[in-house]
Amino acid sequence: MRVVTGGQMRELDRTAMEDYGIPGLVLMENAGLAVVRVVQQVLGEVAGKRVAVFAGKGNNGGDGLVVARHLFNAGAEVKVLLLAKPEEISGDAAVNLAIWQKMGQPVYPVARGEDLSAVRLFLVGAHAVVDAIFGTGFKGAAREPAAGVIEAINASGKPVVAVDIPSGVEADTGQVHGPCVRATHTVTFALPKLGLVQEPGRSHVGELHVADISIPSFLLEEGTPGRYLITEKMVREWLPPRPAWAHKGSCGRVLVVAGSRGMTGAACLAALGAARAGAGLVTLAMPAELQDVMAVKLTEVMTVGLPGTREGTLARSARSEILALLERADVLAIGPGLSRHLETVALVRELLPALRVPCVIDADGLNALAGDVQLLSRISVPAVVTPHEVEMARLLGRPLEEVRSRRLAVAEEAAANWGVVALLKGAATLVACPDGSTYINPTGNPGMATGGSGDVLTGVIAGLLAQGMSAPRAAAAGAYLHGLAGDMAAREKGMRGLLAGDILELLPSAIAQVECNVMIA
Numbered sequence: 001m002r003v004v005t006g007g008q009m010r011e012l013d014r015t016a017m018e019d020y021g022i023p024g025l026v027l028m029e030n031a032g033l034a035v036v037r038v039v040q041q042v043l044g045e046v047a048g049k050r051v052a053v054f055a056g057k058g059n060n061g062g063d064g065l066v067v068a069r070h071l072f073n074a075g076a077e078v079k080v081l082l083l084a085k086p087e088e089i090s091g092d093a094a095v096n097l098a099i100w101q102k103m104g105q106p107v108y109p110v111a112r113g114e115d116l117s118a119v120r121l122f123l124v125g126a127h128a129v130v131d132a133i134f135g136t137g138f139k140g141a142a143r144e145p146a147a148g149v150i151e152a153i154n155a156s157g158k159p160v161v162a163v164d165i166p167s168g169v170e171a172d173t174g175q176v177h178g179p180c181v182r183a184t185h186t187v188t189f190a191l192p193k194l195g196l197v198q199e200p201g202r203s204h205v206g207e208l209h210v211a212d213i214s215i216p217s218f219l220l221e222e223g224t225p226g227r228y229l230i231t232e233k234m235v236r237e238w239l240p241p242r243p244a245w246a247h248k249g250s251c252g253r254v255l256v257v258a259g260s261r262g263m264t265g266a267a268c269l270a271a272l273g274a275a276r277a278g279a280g281l282v283t284l285a286m287p288a289e290l291q292d293v294m295a296v297k298l299t300e301v302m303t304v305g306l307p308g309t310r311e312g313t314l315a316r317s318a319r320s321e322i323l324a325l326l327e328r329a330d331v332l333a334i335g336p337g338l339s340r341h342l343e344t345v346a347l348v349r350e351l352l353p354a355l356r357v358p359c360v361i362d363a364d365g366l367n368a369l370a371g372d373v374q375l376l377s378r379i380s381v382p383a384v385v386t387p388h389e390v391e392m393a394r395l396l397g398r399p400l401e402e403v404r405s406r407r408l409a410v411a412e413e414a415a416a417n418w419g420v421v422a423l424l425k426g427a428a429t430l431v432a433c434p435d436g437s438t439y440i441n442p443t444g445n446p447g448m449a450t451g452g453s454g455d456v457l458t459g460v461i462a463g464l465l466a467q468g469m470s471a472p473r474a475a476a477a478g479a480y481l482h483g484l485a486g487d488m489a490a491r492e493k494g495m496r497g498l499l500a501g502d503i504l505e506l507l508p509s510a511i512a513q514v515e516c517n518v519m520i521a
């Protein structure tokens with residue numbers, strides 16, 4: 001599903017109105033009605049229920065006045081609290097304010113510096129709150145009186161249905177610079193806004209509903225390459241069918257180059273991630289001294305010992321053997337647990353430009369490139385890099401804070417500059433592609449912030465690549481399935497004690513859920 005900025009949404013609204021003649025009031029009416037449906041879901045029968053509608057001075061407030069009217073007509077007891085003087089309201093919002101007033105209904109203006117005890121009293125008696133204070137026109141931090149009102153709404157503990165976007169979230173970035181409504185439900189119009197699917201905005205959204213407001217559907221699909229929220233349906237369509245005649249050789253062969261003394265687990269998890277994602281054959285290549293241990297740990301994965309350093313890491317001289325092994329592989333996954341040994345760094349740097357199969361580069365594979373990241377643009381095959389924020393900052397030689405606060409821009413620049421798929425891990429993992437498309441992952445939970453979780457992801461992406469998926473789709477589907485498996489694991493075991501091995505265990509169930517268990521083409 002496409003995700004847009006506030007500016008792109010305004011442009012879509014404008015096109016619907018000017019080029020297709022759909023009146024703004026119709027869009028606003030549809031928006032309000034969509035919110036009413038969710039309020040009805042929350043409250044059940046609305047007749048006799050008390051609803052507090054907080055309306056700002058822009059069109060978001062106009063939507064709120066539509067909501068108020070329909071809830072009133074359905075028998076609810078509605079209080080409209082206006083965070084502006086009535087004469088400040090203009091355009092379609094003013095039309096809806098006038099209708100409300102002609103219906104004999106009062107508005108309660110809330111002015112700056114006003115004692116908010118009356119507002120708190122309304123909230124105590126309310127069954128639900130509608131937040132129509134700010135929408136896509138909001139920037140920065142909420143000023144008074146909105147700031148105090150937002151805090152009062154959050155303190156009320158009542159169900160809050162946010163109109164378009166929780167007030168206080170910036171639509172384009174998801175940044176929250178001051179008080180911000182914590183909604184239980186958000187009804188966004190036509191398409192999700194970027195701020196709703198990125199942190200910290202995402203944590204304020206509650207259950208997200210995307211509502212049709214009668215903008216012509218084909219306008220919503222345009223604009224490729226664009227930004228997309230990864231959905232289960234997308235992943236289902238992307239996963240290659242497994243025909244009845246499939247055999248292990250036809251399902252893709254992955255070579256995982258990983259591990260060093262003391263870091264055998266990372267290598268195992270990556271190899272098993274590839275196997276669990278459905279690769280037909282997985283081979284793990286590591287320093288020879290580790291092979292016996294690995295062979296005991298791994299049953300379904302083949303192991304190969306390579307020349308090692310005295311410190312138990314891969315030696316530079318392993319290059320030719322790895323290239324020979326790659327003659328019989330469809331994909332390379334490199335990096336987990338390799339260490340930052342200088343010889344191993346040299347091996348990675350010399351290997352990458354020689355690759356002839358698609359690759360996934362993670363962890364120490366990426367650390368090896370710090371200081372020489374342009375090496376990535378010399379890779380002539382499709383490549384996926386999977387840094388977390390610290391690794392991304394190291395690769396770019398930029399402050400971590402910058403990566404954190406500009407995740408989307410950083411990932412998109414990296415993909416464009418390096419010509420690889422840049423998957424930036426973290427809450428709402430981003431998959432930025434060299435063609436300018438970006439996929440945003442909705443699955444996953446904080447329990448997955450545990451050692452080895454990223455190694456599993458590397459393996460999953462490699463496993464999907466090996467089955468013939470393109471690099472962008474393998475990375476996006478990999479992030480989605482990995483997160484879904486993590487969500488399933490968290491449901492079983494809770495978040496705190498979740499281990500990477502639990503994600504591995506639930507990957508088959510996650511894939512089966514997405515495929516609706518339809519495995520045979």
Ligand SMILES: NC(=O)C1=CN([C@@H]2O[C@H](COP(=O)(O)OP(=O)(O)OC[C@H]3O[C@@H](n4cnc5c(N)ncnc54)[C@H](O)[C@@H]3O)[C@@H](O)[C@H]2O)[C@@H](O)CC1
Nearest residue numbers: 013027028058059060134135136137138139141142143164
């Ligand atoms: N035709 C359209 O454009 C449609 C717009 N719709 C609604 O309209 C909304 C966008 O409307 P607007 O562009 O009027 O914007 P908003 O309704 O988001 O209002 C922004 C108002 O808040 C003020 N503001 C911005 N930052 C502030 C801050 N930090 N502190 C205090 N005040 C601040 C602005 O000066 C402006 O008056 C959408 O989110 C959606 O809810 C829908 O009705 C559908 C149709």
Ligand SMILES: [K+]
Nearest residue numbers: 131134163165
């Ligand atoms: K809002």
